[in-house]
Amino acid sequence: MFPYLRLGPFLLQLPLLALFIGLWVGLIFVERESARLNLNKEKINNLVFYGLIGGIVSARLAYAAQYASIYISNPFSLLSLNTNTFLPGAGLVFGTLIAIGYGYRQRLPLRNTLDALAPGLAFFMIMIGVSHLLSGNAYGAPTQVPWAVYLWSDYRQPTQLYEIFLGLVIFTVIFARVIPAPAPGLRFVQLVALTATARLFIEGFRGDSAILYDGYRTAQVASLIILIVCLYLFRTWEERSEHEPNLR
Amino acid sequence: MNNSRFSTWMTWALILGLIWTVISRIQPTSAQTSTGSVPKEGFTAPDFTLSLLDGGTVTLSALKGKVVLVNFWTSWCPPCRKEMPAIESVYRSYKDLGLVVIGLNLTAQDSKQEAASFAQKIGVTFPIALDLDNSVGILYRVTALPTSFFIDRKGVIRSVIVGGPMSEALIQSKVEELLREGE
Secondary structure, rough: OOOOEOOEEEEEEEEHHHHHHHHHHHHHHHHHHHHHHOHHHHHHHHHHHHHHEEEEEHHHHHHHHHHHHHHOOOOHHOOOOOOOOOHHHHHHHHHHHHHHHHHHHHHOOOOHOOOOOOOHHHHHHHHHHHHHHHHHOEEOEEOOOOOOOEOOOOOEOOOHHHHHHHHHHHHHHHHHHOOOOOOHHHHHHHHHHHHHHHHHHHOOOOOOEEEEOOEHHHHHHHHEEEEEEEEHHHHHHHHHOOOOOOOO | HHHHHHHHHHHHHHHHHHHHHHHHHOOOOOOOOOOOOOOOOEEEEOOOOEEEEOOOOOOOOHHHEEEEEEEOOOOOHHHHHHHHHHHHHHHHHHHHHHHEEEEEEEEHHOOOHHHHHHHHOOOOOEEOOOOOOOHHHHHHOOOOOOEEEEEEOOOEEEEEEEEOOOOOOHHHHHHHHHHHHHO
16 A cells, blocks of 8 residues: 655655556557547547546536535635545546537447447556555455455455456456457447456455445445346347448 | 357356355444544544643544544644634534544644644634654554544544645535534
8 A cells, every 4th residue: 555655745646646547548548449440539539538527527516516505605616636525426427428428429439439448448447456556445354364465454355456456357358359349339348247247256355345235235236237237238239230240 | 258158158247246246245243344443434533642732631532423623734834734724714613513623733743832833823723632752643644744534423534635735615515524414
């Protein structure tokens, strides 16, 4: 764990830096994949950019909306660089909607666009694990396994390392195109299915899970639902591809 | 791996995942949610007793039932100085609703006179605790100044803000969130 680095008067938040690197390198992979799929690189870059900016602004506005009277009397606080005043869930939903809206307006083919994003997202997932390792977040449950790490005053499952390892495996599978994807969209579905599976299993070792009901972990239930949707999409899009010309 | 094999693999992942979800669900007796004292969100705030600038002592565990903001600061730290008026303003607005602020001066890295002089200049009315040997700073793993811990009524750390200055809106929103929980 190494959350901060002091550089003179500046305090560099290393977990945040890991996410920036993930985004930057991820975008390089997205550009490369867009070119391979004969998509307009500029439009795909814009889609990511608008989604990202829209997500950040929405996350801040959604947080501020919870404390409307405070932010109405201090409107400049909306511009604060502090990362503690965001509502990430709202950012994700609105950022995605904004990106979809842009893609629709620009007539980007949905399934090909999703495929172009897949390697970049896969790389970003690795860096989320690195970010967790640096911050000590997403920590494991106390355990006595020989490979336990000492964190937060206990020996714990090294869930951040599991996350990075599985992230690397998933990135390799997606980037090297280990599994064929004969129809548009299937590469993205593979990424989502593999990520959901990884989360499903890692979550069982976590020590900070949000609980849905009767001890069931929210992330596991969500991952199961995502896997069912992926299974449906995989079969549907694969069947549909049999009636379409193969574009890959 | 071809596609039909990937589809079969996904089905197996789903079945095994379902079994794993049931097996790994958190039992009421499990130690999954640790309640140890660690300076981290979700854990009980480590206890301390310190002497106050104006005399007397403060013990964190004695403040259970109140929302507590512990702000680590020194008089020579520019962002600490900058955020202090905002903390004072929030304290004045919310102290009657159950907010306690402890301005925890890392006196081992500062001086009692400088701390007192600065607190007087700002007109600080919340208690200033003196960490003379840096023991609480070490206990809370304070590696940068200012660092603030927002602690709920049960004594659990809910937010840690490292660096600053914190805006008044940020402090207010964090405090209001915790005060609302007790309503």
